[in-house]
Amino acid sequence: MIYLTMLIFIKExxxxxxxxxxxxxxxxxxxxxxxxxxxxxxxKETFILYEEELPYEIHFLSFPSDEDFISFANDKRRKEFLHLKEASIKSSFLVKGEEL
Structure with missing residues (x-):
């Protein structure tokens, strides 16, 4: 099982x-x-301390394997609307972890 935490920063x-x-x-x-x-x-009120820009959203996801995640990322239907992601997301930060 893999876990992904994504911090997403949106264009104004x-x-x-x-x-x-x-x-x-x-x-x-x-x-x-x-x-x-x-x-x-x-x-802003839910952060106790921060030194940089705050994320618009935080996602915590899981996939049984890297292969499942890669297949999701490469889905042809998803690629058809990636222009929306590119138009709206300024930057994102992805952290990968595994179940201990």
Whole structure:
């Protein structure tokens, strides 16, 4: 089992484009045995300490294997709407972990 934590930073004013991308991408996860365990939209008040820009959303996902994640990332349908991701996400930070 692998776990992925993604911090997502959105371009100003592009929130609705990001939501459109997510509305299409999230349902594909289950086809590759993936789960979106948490989808968090934190506020400034929920951070105790920070030194850099705050993320718009934090996603915590799981996949049984790297292969499942790679298959999800390479899904042809997902690639058809990647332009929405590129138009809305300024940057993202992905942390990979494994179950101990």
């Amino acid at each position: 004013g592009k929130e609705s484009v990001f939501h459109e991308f997510e509305d299409m991408a999230i349902p594909l996860l289950s086809e590759y045995n993936g789960k979106l365990i948490y989808r968090i939209r934190p506020t």
